[in-house]
Amino acid sequence: MTDSVRTDIQQDTILVGIGASPGIAIGSSHLVNRARTCVMERSISAEEVEQEIALFRQAIDLSRQQLEEVKANVVNHDLAEHLYIIDTHLLILDDQMLVGQTEAQIRQELINAGGALRRTLSRFRQAFADIEDEYLRERHSDVDSVGERLMRNLLGVVQESLQNVEHRSIVVAHLLSPADTMQMDKSKIVGFVTDLGGRTSHTAILARSLGIPAVVGLETATAMIPEHLPMIVDGIHGTVVLNPSAATFKEYLQKKQSFEYLEKELLALRDVPAETLDGKKVTLCANVEFVEEIDPALRHGAQGIGLFRTEFLFMNRNQPPDEEEQVAAYRNIVERMAPDSVTIRTLDVGGDKFVPEINLEDEANPAMGLRAIRFSLKEVKLFRMQLRAILRASAFGKVRLMFPMISGIRELRDCLAHLAEVKAELKRDGCPFDDELPVGIMVETPAAAMIAELLAREVDFFSIGTNDLIQYCLAVDRGNENVAYLYEPLHPAVLRALKMTCDAARNAGIEVSMCGEMAGDPLYVLVLLGLGFDQLSMNAPAIPRVKQVLRQLHSDEGWMLLKELLTLATAADVTLRIEDEMLRRFPKLFLPTPL
Ligand code: PEP
Ligand code: MG
Numbered sequence: 001m002t003d004s005v006r007t008d009i010q011q012d013t014i015l016v017g018i019g020a021s022p023g024i025a026i027g028s029s030h031l032v033n034r035a036r037t038c039v040m041e042r043s044i045s046a047e048e049v050e051q052e053i054a055l056f057r058q059a060i061d062l063s064r065q066q067l068e069e070v071k072a073n074v075v076n077h078d079l080a081e082h083l084y085i086i087d088t089h090l091l092i093l094d095d096q097m098l099v100g101q102t103e104a105q106i107r108q109e110l111i112n113a114g115g116a117l118r119r120t121l122s123r124f125r126q127a128f129a130d131i132e133d134e135y136l137r138e139r140h141s142d143v144d145s146v147g148e149r150l151m152r153n154l155l156g157v158v159q160e161s162l163q164n165v166e167h168r169s170i171v172v173a174h175l176l177s178p179a180d181t182m183q184m185d186k187s188k189i190v191g192f193v194t195d196l197g198g199r200t201s202h203t204a205i206l207a208r209s210l211g212i213p214a215v216v217g218l219e220t221a222t223a224m225i226p227e228h229l230p231m232i233v234d235g236i237h238g239t240v241v242l243n244p245s246a247a248t249f250k251e252y253l254q255k256k257q258s259f260e261y262l263e264k265e266l267l268a269l270r271d272v273p274a275e276t277l278d279g280k281k282v283t284l285c286a287n288v289e290f291v292e293e294i295d296p297a298l299r300h301g302a303q304g305i306g307l308f309r310t311e312f313l314f315m316n317r318n319q320p321p322d323e324e325e326q327v328a329a330y331r332n333i334v335e336r337m338a339p340d341s342v343t344i345r346t347l348d349v350g351g352d353k354f355v356p357e358i359n360l361e362d363e364a365n366p367a368m369g370l371r372a373i374r375f376s377l378k379e380v381k382l383f384r385m386q387l388r389a390i391l392r393a394s395a396f397g398k399v400r401l402m403f404p405m406i407s408g409i410r411e412l413r414d415c416l417a418h419l420a421e422v423k424a425e426l427k428r429d430g431c432p433f434d435d436e437l438p439v440g441i442m443v444e445t446p447a448a449a450m451i452a453e454l455l456a457r458e459v460d461f462f463s464i465g466t467n468d469l470i471q472y473c474l475a476v477d478r479g480n481e482n483v484a485y486l487y488e489p490l491h492p493a494v495l496r497a498l499k500m501t502c503d504a505a506r507n508a509g510i511e512v513s514m515c516g517e518m519a520g521d522p523l524y525v526l527v528l529l530g531l532g533f534d535q536l537s538m539n540a541p542a543i544p545r546v547k548q549v550l551r552q553l554h555s556d557e558g559w560m561l562l563k564e565l566l567t568l569a570t571a572a573d574v575t576l577r578i579e580d581e582m583l584r585r586f587p588k589l590f591l592p593t594p595l
Contacts, residue, residue, distance in 0.1 A: 009224070009225075009226075009229065009242050009243045010243065011245045011248075012241055012242075012243065012248050013224075013243060014239055014240070014242075015193075015215075015218050015220070015221060015224070015239065015242065016218075016238060016239050016240075017216055017217045017218035017219070017238050017239070017240065018197075018198060018216050018238045019199070019214075019215060019234070019236055019237055019239075020198075020199050020207055020208070020214040020216040020235065020238075021204060021208045021210075021211070021212055021214040021235045022235045022259070022541075023211065023212075023213035023235050023236070023260075024233065024235070024236070024256035024259055025170055025191025025212070025213040025232065025235070025256075026168070026190070026233075027168035027169055027190045027191065027230075027231065028169065028228050028229060028231065029170050029172045029225050029226070029227060029228060029229040029231055030165050030166065030169035030171050030189075030228075031172050031222065031225065031226075031227050032162065032171055032172065032173040032180075033160060033173075037152055037155055037157060039114035039115060039117075039151065039154075040112075040115070041111050041112065041114070041115025041119070042112050043112075044106075044110050044111060045110070046110065049107055049110070052106045052112055052113040053103055053107075053113070055154060056103065056106065056113040056116075056154065058153075059113075059150050059151075059153040059154040060099065060150065063093055063146070063150050063153050064090060064093055066149065066179075067086050067089055067093075067149075067179060068090075070086055070179045071083055071086045071087075073183070074182055082178075082182070082205075082206055085178045085182075085206070085292065086178070086179060086182070088142060089145070089177075089179065092142060092143055092146040093146060093150075097124075098124075098143065098147070101120045101123070102116045102117045102120045105119055105120065114151065114154055117147065117150060117151055120147075121143075121144065121147040121151075124144070124147070125140065128140035128143075141175075141197065141201040141202065141203065142178070142202060144175070145178065145179070145203075148175075148177070149179075162180055162183045162184055162189065163185060165185075165188050165189060167187070167188050168190050169188055169189050169190065170189070170191045170192060170193065170233055171184070171189055171192035172192070172193050172221050172222055172225045173192065173193075173194050173222065174194065174196060174222050175194055175203075176192060176197070176203050178201075178202040178203050178206055181203050181206040181207055181210070181212075182206060184210065186210060186211075186212060189212065190212070190213070191212055191213040191214060191233035192207070192212065192233070193214065193215045193216070193218055193221050193225075193233055193240055194216045194217070194218065194221065195217075195219050195220065195221050195222050195223075196217065196219075197216035197217055198216065198217060199216070201216070204216060205292055205293075206292075208296065213233045213234070214233065214235050215233055215235055215238050215239065218240065221240070224242070225242065229242060229243060230242075230243060230249075231243070231244070232244050232248070232249070232252045234252070234255075236259065266545060267299065267300070269301060269544045269547050270544070271301065272547070272551070274303065274550055275550070275551065276529065276550060276553050276554055276555045277551070277553065277554050280529070282529070282533060282534065282535065282536060282550060283303045283304060283534060283536075284303055284535075284536055284537075284538070284547055284550075285303055285304040285305055285307075285513075285535060285536070286300070286305055286540040287305070287307040287308075287537050287539055288305055288307070288309070288333070288540075289308075289312045290312045291329070291332055291333055294336045294337065296540045297337075297540040298337075299540070300540040301547065302540055303340055304337060304340035304341045304342065304343070304398075304535075305341070305342040305343060305537075306513055306515045306535055306537020307343055307345055307402075307515040307537050308330075308333060308343060308345060310326075310345060310346065310347055310386070311347060311348055311349060313325075313326065313329055314347065314349070322385070323392075326386060326389030326393075327389045327392045327393055330389060330390060330392075331393045334393050334396050334398070334399055335396050337398075338397040338398065339397070339398065340398065341398035341399065341400055342397065342399055342400070343399075343401075343402050343463065344390050344393070344399055344401060345402045345403075345404050346383065346387070346390070346401070346402070346404065347372070347375065347376055347382070347383075347404075348372040348404040348405065349372070349375055350363075350369060350370055350371030350374070350375050367471070371405060373404055373405050373406055373411060373415065374405070374411075376403075376415075377415070380418070384418055384422050387401075387418060387419055388422050388425070388426060388431075391423065391426055391431075391433040391434075394433050394434035395431075395432040395434065399437055400437065400440060400460075400461065401419070401437055401438070401440070402439075402441065402442060402463060403415050403439075403440075403441050403442065404441075404444070404465070405442060405444055405465075405468065406442065406443075406445070406448050406455070407447040407448055408447060408451070409451065409454055409458070412455060412459070413458070419439065438460035438461055439459055439460050440459050440460055440461035440462060440463055440510075440511075441455060441462060441463075442463050442465040443455075443462050443463070443464045443465065443469065443501045444464070444467075444468035444469045444472065444516075445468070445472050446469070446472055446497060449469065449473075449497035449498075449501045450497075450500065452500055452501040452503075452504035452505070453504040453507070455504070456504045456505055456508035457508060459510065460511070461511040461512065461513065462501055462504075462505050462510065463512075463514065463515045463535075463537070464512070464513070464515070464516065466489060466498075466514060466518040466519070467517055468516070469497060469516065470487060470488070470489055470491070470494055470516075470518075474487065474488065474491055474493065489524070490565075490571045490578065491574075492568065492569065492571065495527075495565060498514075498531055499531060502532050502533065506532055511534045512532070512533055512534055513533060513534060513535030513536065514528065514533055514535075514536050514537070515536075515537040515538075517538075519533075519538045520536075520538025520539055520542030520546060521542070521546075522542075522545045522548075522549045522582075523579065523582055525546055525549040525550050525553065526549075526553055526558045526561055526578070526581065526582065526585075527562055527578060529550070529555055529557075529558030529559075530557075530558030530560070530561055530563075531562060549582075549586060552585070553585075561577075561578075561581060564577065565578070
């Protein structure tokens, strides 16, 4: 494989990036020029203004036409539901910030269209760069790819198509747009790598949907890789091997086969029931933030959406979505998941979730500040609009409503009072909705865990958000790497908070679920079973493995282990004990993966 290409690259050179779509691809490089276009800013005279604006508008029209063509040419069924990404890009072409600011600069600063567009794009880039939340930060890539398309059209650069490539090509590009990914022909393109990009960019999401292995964020891929270089993409570990030796090639061929075998085996579990050996059912659901995650959720056997983070709807725009737009978005997900339920959580902004469109004041301690339900109870108009939209969506399927970060009864009652009033309004307006829609809270503050018994009397379900519960219980910022060593899901304090909450739910006869990251780790299944969870909600790919473990356990065994764990004094002791138990029971499942 290596003999046919002359290259200065040493055999088995490894590049490390971010695994954006799992799987192994073996092929040869195909370089695609998607480098940022270079444009000179130049001053123009007042007479040239209209001409520059006309050029800019022509570029917008051409971009619109190209995106419409991409949409029209999508034949792959896996992608049909993702076409809305192209719609989003079409909307960005109308965006007042992008278009308005660029035109304003042409007029006011008297600069050429390319220079003005470049300035607008770098302003966007800066605004997004500081955002901590990965998903929110990555939404910038949509603006970026539309901006670059516009720029190329403005400069008359012809965009090379991805359709006429050789078989077994691995596309190497600076950055690929979602439209590029949609055009990939899987029978020819086996993988791709990019210099830029993150795991939650739409390009990465589409790659996962298509099952194309991808590594992004490699920084130097386009600088290092020549055309037709034999290479391997390991999308599981985020590595790329250039110029592989015969031994490496053989090794990866085996890894590829075993990955594909394992995937098939796990996906085959999709339709088997999620229940223990003695028939205790645990509903396994998916957490989603945006509509394109519904398809992977269904593919992995999700029995509902246990957490729909609605924050995503409020991003990449000047104004929060109005009621109609929210209804349409919620309804879409609810109908796609029917007859299973969708738990819609009201807006959770603040803390580490920065939504640029909502003006949050700078706070010294945002995690403990005006976050989540506290923000909604302050911005009552926005809150009630969201409640109306969620209720209206409940006419189209099974919806559960959930309030985030509740810390007391007063707060909960305020939420319920708003809900009652909004329901009365809808009735007056003759708008149908599910009057019996279950209402629950996220238990993610120690206060809520401690008064779970009181809260349980006033709601229909609890969902424990361990990501926050751990951070608040242990006073450890979930995003701060300096204290990451203290972020221990199995700290005895966390275990007790979980138990208190589950006990309170059971005593009150309400359902208890977990939707934090902890729910998707197969290592914890036995303990969570012991705690008595009715539902676990996680990222979709985690579902089959959790199900596989669950199906080999007996419900009593969890309880016995939990009793023992509660006598242990440190997180390390608890972890060791669980690992010991799970390794003994599932020696294969918890072995370091062969990949
Ligand atoms: C949690 O805190 O565990 C949770 C699921 O919510 P989020 O991660 O959105 O804060
Ligand atoms: Mg949370």
